[in-house]
Amino acid sequence: MGNGTSIGRVRGLGSAHHGAHHWLVQRTTAIGNVVLMAWLLISFVMLGDFGYDSVTKWLTQPVAAVPMILLVISLFWHARLGLQVVTEDYVHDTGTKFAVLSALNLATIGGGAFAIFSVAALAFGGQA
C-alpha cells in the first residue's frame, strides 16, 4: 500500500465494503426476531402452565423445537451485530476493540450453541 502517489497513499484506507452486508443482516435478523418472538409470546400465553412437564411436552414437539432453534439463531446473531456496533462506537483503541469483539464472538456463538444443543437434547429425548 502506498507508493507515494496521491492515489497510492489513500488506496485501501476507505470502506471495507462490509457495511451494507452488516446493515442488511441486522434487518433480516430483526424480521426473524419479530416473527419468532411473536410466536414465542403467543406460545407462552397459550401454554399457561410453566411447570417442567408442561413446558417439555410443548418444546419437544418439532413444531416448537424448530422455531425455538431458529429464534436462538436469529436473536444471537442480531445481538452480536448490535453489540458490535456499540463496541465500535465506544471502544476506540484497536487492541481493546479486537479483544472485546473476539469475546463477543465467543460469548454469542458459545451461548447460541449451548441453547440450540439444549433444545435438540430435549427434542431427541436424551437428558443432557
Next chain:
Amino acid sequence: MKTRPLSPHLQIWRWGPHMLVSILHRATGDGMALVGLGVLVWWLGALASGPEAYATFQAAMGSPIGLVVLVGLSWAFFTHLMSGLRHFVLDIGAGYELTTNRFWSIASPAIAVLLTMAFWAVMLTK
C-alpha cells in the same frame, strides 16, 4: 459570536423525544442482549438438565427480583420492537417530516408500555 462547543456531548444538547427513542433503542437492545439472552440460555439449559435444575430456575424467576427482571425484559422487548419498527419506516425513507417524526418518537415507547401491560394482563388472567 459566542464560543460554542464544536462537538457537544449528551449533557449539552437539549433533550427531545427523538434522542430519547434513539438511546432507548440501544439501551433496551443491550439490556436484552446481556440479560435477556442469559435468561433464555438458563431457561433452555435448565429444561435440558432436568426437573431439579428447572425448579431452581423457576424459583429464581418467581422471586421478586426475578419478576422485576422478566417484566423489565418484556418492556425492553416491546420498546425495542416499536422503535425497531420505526427504524424500518425510516429505512424506506418515510417519516422524516418534523411533526411526524416527533409524533412517532413519542408514540413508539408509549405504545410499548401499553403492549407490556396488555401482555402481562393476558398472562396473569389466563
